[in-house]
Amino acid sequence: MKGARANASRRGSVLVFILVLIVLISVLSMRLIEEGVREINHLSQFHRRDDLRLHAYSALDVAVGVLNEFKLVEGKLYSPAQGWGDPMAYSGVSPIDPAVTWSVRLIDESAKVSISKVNEKDLVSLFSVMQADDDSLIDEDDGQPFYDSMMDWVDGDDQERDEGAEDDYYEGLDNPYFTPDKKINNFEEFRMIKGFSHDPEDPEDSGIFFDEQGNETINMKNFRDSFSFFNQGPVNINNASPFLKKFLCGDDDRLYENLMEGPVAGSGEPYYVNPNEQNIMALRGNRSISIATSATMFRVEVTVRRGNANFQIHAVLSSASTLAPRPSSSSPGGQKLKYPFRVLSIRENENLVD
Numbered sequence: 001m002k003g004a005r006a007n008a009s010r011r012g013s014v015l016v017f018i019l020v021l022i023v024l025i026s027v028l029s030m031r032l033i034e035e036g037v038r039e040i041n042h043l044s045q046f047h048r049r050d051d052l053r054l055h056a057y058s059a060l061d062v063a064v065g066v067l068n069e070f071k072l073v074e075g076k077l078y079s080p081a082q083g084w085g086d087p088m089a090y091s092g093v094s095p096i097d098p099a100v101t102w103s104v105r106l107i108d109e110s111a112k113v114s115i116s117k118v119n120e121k122d123l124v125s126l127f128s129v130m131q132a133d134d135d136s137l138i139d140e141d142d143g144q145p146f147y148d149s150m151m152d153w154v155d156g157d158d159q160e161r162d163e164g165a166e167d168d169y170y171e172g173l174d175n176p177y178f179t180p181d182k183k184i185n186n187f188e189e190f191r192m193i194k195g196f197s198h199d200p201e202d203p204e205d206s207g208i209f210f211d212e213q214g215n216e217t218i219n220m221k222n223f224r225d226s227f228s229f230f231n232q233g234p235v236n237i238n239n240a241s242p243f244l245k246k247f248l249c250g251d252d253d254r255l256y257e258n259l260m261e262g263p264v265a266g267s268g269e270p271y272y273v274n275p276n277e278q279n280i281m282a283l284r285g286n287r288s289i290s291i292a293t294s295a296t297m298f299r300v301e302v303t304v305r306r307g308n309a310n311f312q313i314h315a316v317l318s319s320a321s322t323l324a325p326r327p328s329s330s331s332p333g334g335q336k337l338k339y340p341f342r343v344l345s346i347r348e349n350e351n352l353v354d
Contacts, residue, residue: 052311053348055095056304059102060313063087063300067106068340071319077295079238079271080106100306107299109316110292111239112228116183119288123147126247130208130219146208149194156181165194186354187224229354230316230344231297234290237280238271250286255279298341312349317341 066087071077083090088104095102118126127143148164160166167178170192177192190196190209197214198207209220226244237245242260249256258279263272272280272293283291302313319341345354 052100052304052306052309055097055100055102056302056311056313056348058095059088059104059302059304060300060315062091062093063104063106063302064317064339064341066090067298071340078236078269078273078293079295080108081270095304097306100304102302102304104303105301107301108236108239108295109228109297109299110231110233110295111236111241111244112226112231113235113244113289114232115227115229117232118227120147122287122289123150127208129247130222131205142205145205146195149196150184153179153193154181154183169194185229187220190220228297230318233296234292236293236295237283237291238293239295248283248287248289248291252282252286255282259283297344313346314350315346316344318344 066084067077070082070084074082077084080086085106086104087106088102124143124147125140127146128138128140129143131142131146132138145163148161152161152164152166158166160168170177170179184190191214195206196209198210198212199205200212203212207217209217209223211217222241222243225241226247235244235248237248237259240248245259246256249259262270263274263277263279274280275291275293277293280291280293296319298317300313300315300317302315304311
């Protein structure tokens with residue numbers, strides 16, 4: 001009897017061991033399956049992204065085609081009110097894959113002022129307006145420190161302007177650095193320039209573009225919407241931001257109201273066509289900024305989605321007629337290819353091109 005109980009006990013122990021082993025193997029198998037599924041999903045996202053890339057560039061070509069069609073028919077592009085503001089809706093083109101959605105946003109880059117072509121007087125005045133914030137009184141001298149710091153940042157010498165800052169100032173910071181001595185080429189660079197970011201030791205005369213948390217202020221947003229690193233020509237007043245229009249009008253509130261209302265009813269269009277219209281001529285007397293009425297440069301933002309996957313393109317396009325001529329490319333048959341716009345900058349899956 002004792003032998004039978006011992007054998008039964010051993011068989012029971014073996015059975016328990018086998019059951020534990022089965023459970024352990026099952027758990028390991030499930031973990032391996034989960035890891036495999038994650039890896040497959042990870043790799044498939046790259047495949048979907050490459051597929052979405054084709055859709056994104058197709059959408060970009062559709063947008064360019066719509067702009068070129070309006071340019072050929074109308075002669076010039078003035079305002080989205082002409083019909084080119086939503087190129088995908090106008091074209092009626094949809095993605096081949098019904099699971100894909102796309103959207104295109106067109107921004108008139110020529111409706112912004114060239115940063116490199118603004119003179120000292122206008123920049124000082126601009127920074128003075130921003131520094132005054134909502135105060136009714138504007139002291140033009142308040143903008144001088146920001147202008148001096150900006151110029152010291154880009155000039156090639158070590159001579160500090162009256163209210164600017166050179167390497168001696170930046171070397172004394174907790175995280176020291178040097179001035180680049182070259183033109184500013186992106187808006188984030190202003191974080192590094194004295195006065196534009198919040199300075200706890202001088203809170204009253206700093207933080208014009210970035211607050212103490214490092215967030216963009218309304219001044220930075222207005223600056224982005226009104227100034228360009230790409231546009232080197234005149235400003236298309238039709239699509240200029242309200243802030244820029246207000247700045248161009250100076251103290252003339254009546255002119256600003258007229259400008260926002262648009263051209264007189266007799267013109268027949270809700271946008272300005274004649275660059276010598278009375279309101280536009282009045283603008284030219286306030287600031288040394290060239291004004292026009294046609295759009296010649298565009299920022300195109302393309303977003304394509306399918307499920308959780310997405311792909312974005314940010315491009316800046318310029319009308320070929322506004323730039324210096326370049327050698328034209330040829331097709332295999334020897335015919336010249338004429339693309340209606342020149343690509344100045346293009347980025348994939350980044351927020352901005354500057």
